[in-house]
Amino acid sequence: MFPALLTALSIVALSLGVLGRQTTVVPKSNFVPLHPASTSSSLQLTLVLPPANIDGLHRALYDVSDPQSANYGKHLSKADVEAFVAPEPDSVKAVTDWLAQHSIHAQTVSPSGDMLRIDIPVSTANTLLAANFTVFKDKYSDVTLTRTLSVTIPDDVAPYLEYIYPTTQFVMPLQPKNPPFEVVTLPPKSKRQTDFCAVDVLPECLESYYHIPTTPANATGNSIGVSGYIDEIASEQDLQIFFFAWRPDVPTPPEFTVVSVEGGITSGQGTPEASLDIQYTVGIATNVPTTFYSVGEPSAQGAIDLVNFLLGLDELPLVLTTSYGFFESGFDVDFANTFCNAYAQLGARGTSVLFASGDTGVYGFEFEGTCNTTVFEPTFPSGCPFLTSVGGTTGFDGPEVAADFSSGGFSNIFPQPDYQRTAVQNYLNTIGTLNAGLFNSSGRAFPDVSAQAVRYITEVNGSFIGINGTSASSPVFASVVALLNDARLNSGQPPLGFINPLLYSQGAAALNDVTSGSNPGCGTQGFPALEGWDPATGLGSPDFDKLLALVSGIQPGFSDEIRHSPSKSVFDAEGDIYHLM
Structure with missing residues (x-):
């Protein structure tokens, strides 16, 4: 589920002049300047320093993720990863000395x-960066x-500083949309399997x-994390009702943990996106410890803050799923x-990072719903090769x-990875x-995989609703x-981590x-689903039995014994509530 995040930059110019390295941008026409920012108002800026050995991190990630490598599954420690990414001391000194000259800590x-x-203050930022901070308004929304x-x-200073955010980046914050959703009338229990699976999605x-x-x-040590933004929250009560209705085989509904990041909410009435995400993780990965990370910052920086929060932990979630994104x-x-x-960094430490590809087919669209018919619009961060x-x-x-509506295509930023x-x-x-001409055929292609995305029955505040979306x-x-990890952990194997090279x-x-099918948009048929990988459904949807045989090295059929023999158990929806892109 993805907001229409407006395309932000149409021109970027870098030049090295007498005053230093200058970055100049021209925003697209939907951003209208209103007035100079108040000089006394405060700005929070993040300065990103060059990592010491980012190429080494990438090589190490592929080394532990390639099943043909002798180091497959030997994920890096927290200290190992930090050593690759930490800036050189000269970079830290140059930047902090520069800030100190302006009395900035x-x-x-x-x-x-x-x-x-x-x-x-804005006045200090203008002086520090030779800038002119201005309040811009998106003409299709109330966002400034x-x-x-x-x-x-x-x-x-320039050689020691990659960039500063937010300065010239016009990335819209995540914005919810509120179309009416469908309240589902439940049939008698005796007919639910027959009636429901024909049109709806349930755990069974x-x-x-x-x-x-x-x-x-x-398995000891297994875990799954769920990202949440824009004041989305799931409730234990909704989860219990969901389990009583659709997982009667589980006598005591599992609980989940809520962790606040950057002031994210930790309680309240359930909301659609968070309820969907929790009910179809806790409700599918039965008994895998699940944590909902509620992020209070709705901007792109909030997503980075969540990763930094996780990277600061000694023990990471082994799987992280995110149902939000942007336009690239x-x-x-x-x-x-x-x-x-x-x-x-998360992948190198053993976390499988998954993102919904988006719900806009091949095209991005503006808030007023018009299409850019000159080029396909990839979503972000699906174009990143490390997730x-x-x-x-x-x-x-x-x-x-x-x-x-399944978003898919080719990145205009990231090159196509070898895998x-x-x-x-x-x-x-x-x-x-x-x-031809509508996409970058040499770019990182997405999605990688797919799963059902239409009419997920979700309990929200006393009503079952149907929700659509790759979220x-x-x-x-x-x-x-997460369930594959459970089998691996129980057999003494490491978690899967970054799964793309294996897949x-x-x-x-x-x-x-x-x-069959395609992801059309704005008068085009989009990309058709064909045999093998395609930009609508990736490599395809999961078959747990076959995947279990693959990741554990066991023969087909043993997984069925695991699933149905308690003595040998290893482990045993129309809605579009948000368009988050």
């Missing part, structure tokens, strides 16, 4: 020390942003179709790389079909000149990964290939 906000934060069209970093439908086990997980065009290369490198992007499908009564090049090239060879797909696929090299046969 910076706070370190990342575990490795590569991010510093300052709170300063305080930004500048130009910043200058002194020559003696997913368990049956994807062969997901129902007996509780029991709002990000410059440096800002996008900071996000992507943060997820690389797993999850698209959407529909249908239980036969082979799945691509959900027509997916063969699969993507096969697709490009098949479609020939289709959509349902991501929690479900994340739950499958693209060996996993396609363990997934349900989706070969």
